[in-house]
Amino acid sequence: MSDLQIGLIALGVLLILLVLGFNWWQDRRVRRKMQTHFPASEQDPLLGAGLGAGAGAPAPSRREPGMGGESAAHLPAEPAAAPGSDADDAEEPDPATEVVIEVHFSEPARGADLLPYMQSLRHVGRKPMRVFATTDQGRHRARLHAAESYGAMQLAVLLANRSGPLTAIEWSQAWARAQDLAERFDATIEGPDQQAVLEQAARLDDTCAALDTQVGLTLLLHQAQPAAEVLNIARDAGFAAEGNRLLWPAEDGAIRFTLSRADGAAFDAGMGGIERLYLLLDVPCAPADPRAFGRMVDVGRDLAARLRADLVDDQGKPLADGAEKVIDERLQVLFGQLEQAGLPAGSARAQRVFA
Incomplete structure (x- = not known):
């Protein structure tokens, strides 16, 4: 290899190092400017290096809503x-x-x-x-x-x-x-x-993918019922309408869980009957509650009695005795993980990213 070739290689390496150094300096300068506008809070896990409990671990695939589409932020x-x-x-x-x-x-x-x-x-x-x-x-x-x-x-x-x-x-x-x-x-x-x-x-x-969890229940009506009748019964039971779905509100107005038609249509759309309904607990978007799932089960059973329907899990099987207690215990762990990750369940921040 000639001296000219060696010199060109050395010059090329030097230019690459200069470009990398300039990019590092520019990125550091921009980050410093942004931090002057938004100083990091030591109390916010999402602003730390680890980004909460999910950082550094293999990311599971994002679990989309299993019972009728994405839930909108409220x-x-x-x-x-x-x-x-x-x-x-x-x-x-x-x-x-x-x-x-x-x-x-x-x-x-x-x-x-x-x-x-x-x-x-x-x-x-x-x-x-x-x-x-x-x-x-x-x-x-x-x-x-x-x-x-x-x-x-x-x-x-x-x-x-x-x-x-x-x-x-x-x-x-x-x-x-x-x-x-x-x-x-x-x-x-x-x-x-x-x-x-x-x-x-x-x-x-x-x-977020590591913490995204939704739990569903299904109401199987014994026979198709008019949508208007189902809507009135659900409202009498305590649901409030929002778009194509019905909401079960907490005392402060936050959404605990939702009720929707199997076809995703609005309850006042069309003249056909309804044979299947979905109850959905969107865990990160709902307020933390020791009986988050148990509360939905109680409402589901009441609604099933009013509509002459069977309440089953998302696999189509009747709920086992004590299942709600076991699931609620698991959800308490998840609520704690959301809190530790800087995404408290039901918070405005959680509702933004889990939408």
């Missing part, structure tokens, strides 16, 4: 400050489950001009986005008001949900929307490196 509304108020809104981006793109306007932008653009900032692919803003007076807003002007905005993109982790395409779409916003309103944008985002999304998805 998030309580945070109180919002009135337009022009000196108070800050309480709701903020969640750095443990969302990645934030910062938008800084060269001149304050009017809320009335920004609001028509908000429709395009609700989703990227199958991941929801939340929009936050800082007024020209330095007040934090969880929603924009036409009468205010804003010096900056934050676009918070969910890192993972039941559709899987945030993908490179979804992140690129979010970045493209931020760039479009910046071009329209003369702004600059800042955000973390794509690879760091995708790695964080994958870790969160692994954690």
